[in-house]
């Protein structure tokens with residue numbers, strides 16, 4: 438009788454639906470069986486008293502990505518996914534970021550090559566489209582979707598990235614035709630540009646004015662607009678990184694009206710506020726990200742959004758830049774807020790911080806933590822072998838000491854950012870080991886995976902987020918003499 442490769446025995450297993458005591462048997466990188474009294478494995482691991490959760494799925498992180506300003510972010514696939522594994526995240530969905538004029542297929546091939554070289558976590562890509570030319574949508578996109586790239590991202594703001602309303606409708610229509618999810622950075626560009634110019638003209642350039650430069654109402658406006666477009670074209674849309682109470686309200690209203698919207702927030706919007714940017718000098722630059730950190734009332738609203746089940750997942754939006762001339766200080770030692778790269782590291786600490794904030798502090802249930810950080814993103818983005826502990830799933834398993842308290846140290850972590858925005862915070866719940874496809878990749882505080890051992894996860898067969906079938910009347914072929922406008 439063939440033995441299991443490995444049996445993790447007697448742990449507390451948490452999934453998105455239940456928490457129970459069980460043995461987990463691993464065979465050929467997958468979970469072969471789950472239950473009590475399983476037959477012995479070639480290797481037996483005693484995990485009594487430990488908590489076992491599915492490997493985290495981080496569906497929004499920027500890795501080895503070139504910004505429109507020409508600045509490369511601080512992480513390679515190797516450093517970012519090493520940090521991801523150390524923090525219990527075994528699957529990531531970073532971006533293949535097109536800039537205007539580039540071929541999307543070449544961009545994707547380029548990111549593939551970088552990931553193949555360095556990735557230690559398993560990965561897929563969202564394709565950023567900044568330049569939805571007709572030939573790109575007609576000729577490049579279909580083949581890329583067939584190759585498993587089933588999600589797009591567009592920006593409604595940023596000078597060199599934003600997609601205006603008309604081309605945005607083209608992207609949504611193309612996504613609908615090919616069965617892609619469209620993820621959106623939803624903020625009103627005009628409002629940000631107007632505020633930014635006035636602040637700079639008047640000399641208000643300290644880091645904290647970054648917050649002022651992204652008006653709260655601009656998020657709500659853009660969410661209402663993308664919701665209107667999503668309903669008009671009957672195309673599912675994921676609203677990335679919701680940060681304000683008003684934005685969440687706009688999102689909730691559209692969802693209540695039946696628009697196929699999905700919503701995400703990020704660790705930093707649940708745990709940090711704009712007060713961080715008020716530190717003296719350029720220090721606040723560490724906390725500059727977009728959308729910016731907001732106020733206590735927004736943090737409270739987002740937690741309420743999680744409690745009510747309005748928000749679907751919590752990502753890191755990991756976007757690392759060092760506090761030196763390679764990153765945040767590329768434009769000089771004392772830059773204005775408008776000259777500082779936007780983004781913070783967060784891929785490593787997402788799980789520990791959220792476990793502490795959600796579970797240890799009793800704000801949400803353990804099953805909610807698992808759903809928001811692993812199961813829901815895996816389902817939304819069609820990663821069927823990820824995000825759950827069940828027979829047949831990849832054996833991506835995080836082993837926790839749920840009671841261990843520790844302090845997040847100052848100084849660098851596994852990524853290349855050189856700092857963490859969460860230094861000095863005390864958290865409960867410590868990751869002891871991480872298995873990726875059955876292989877022990879984190880143990881004794883070390884990451885043992887080989888660069889390039891992460892696998893690409895093609896997402897073929899479309900996404901679970903299908904159109905609802907309710908087009909705007911103007912697009913109904915019955916009203917147009919049978920002609921389809923899509």
Ligand SMILES: [Zn+2]
Pocket residue numbers: 497498499754756
């Ligand atoms: Zn982002």
